[in-house]
Amino acid sequence: MTMREAIVYAGPRVEIIDSPIPKAQPGQIVTKVVVSAANPKDWRRPARLPDEPAINQGDEHAGYVHEVGEGVTEFKVGDRVAALHEITKSGGSYAEYAVSWAHATFHLPPNTSFEEGATVPLTAMTAAVGLYAKLRLPEPWLPAEKEIPLVIYGASSAVGYYAVQLALKSNIHPLICVAGRASERVQKLLDPSKGDTIIDYRGGEAAVVQGLKDALKGRKLEYAYDAVSENGSYQNIAQVIDHHTGAITVVLAGKKYDEIPESIQKPFTFVGFLFSDLKDFGYVYFRYFERGLEEGWLKPQPHELVPGGLHGVQQGLLNLKEAKSSAVKYVFRNEEQ
Incomplete structure (x- = not known):
């Protein structure tokens, strides 16, 4: 056949x-x-x-x-x-x-x-791997009990869209989302009362960096999910993230990311890890996605x-x-x- x-x-x-x-x-x-x-x-x-x-x-x-x-x-x-x-x-x-x-x-x-x-499957799991296996943020069934500022760069992208939803389920706030043409779709998910906001990258790199600083309101930034990983994204994040405890997870293979200072962690997120050392992680999260779809919170x-x-x-x-x-x-x- x-x-x-x-x-x-x-x-x-x-x-x-x-x-x-x-x-x-x-x-x-x-x-x-x-x-x-x-x-x-x-x-x-x-x-x-x-x-x-x-x-x-x-x-x-x-x-x-x-x-x-x-x-x-x-x-x-x-x-x-x-x-x-x-x-x-x-x-x-x-x-x-x-x-x-x-x-x-x-x-x-x-x-x-x-x-x-x-x-x-690929995009939601890539979001989960970055948030929970690489950045080690609180998982949805043990949500955060204190403020954890998180930048999601490319929040309206396929991976970014799921990263926003999972971060919200983990009670991670403020969510500082960088997006462009489709930012309205992301805006509907956010809670401005908890400091969540969107920065439009089309304003240029200087405006993005200033927007990140303004959104942080003096808070220390230690976590960033770069779902773009090109066109100045991680360089912009590196200007505002803590240079001693910060971590930027990146997603594009074949790059060295030398522009990120060595003192900042830059764990690589790849969904293929599910077929090596993250098999159990994948098993659990795919079944969690099934529940999220059924209950309606995963869109x-x-x-x-x-x-x-x-x-x-x-x-x-x-x-x-x-x-x-x-x-x-x-x-x-x-x-x-």
């Missing part, structure tokens, strides 16, 4: 090929993909590593369980699920069937569509359906590269022609 699969080359350029339907290995799930979601890394990685063999770069997906591997007891064939495919491995989500590990899969509650579910990122199914992947990745739409997740219904 074969399936259609989209292979992503630098450009981005996408080729649709026929591939064998993957088999579930022990601990794995094969999902019949209904919706797959695009992420910036899907075009950035081939561009950064053009000499590597082209692969199916898709990771975020939602659909129906097709097969479960040995040892998988939490899921059964036919379950509605969302999942994160292990980055760079075979069985990616730009295909009719995708592979995920059971710990990186969660049930979709009835009130969540496949399109909504597909926006969650999926707004999405835009790109027509053409797998044939639309190239256009979706081009849209991301050209930043055609702010704060919208591009999704594909994989079986659509």
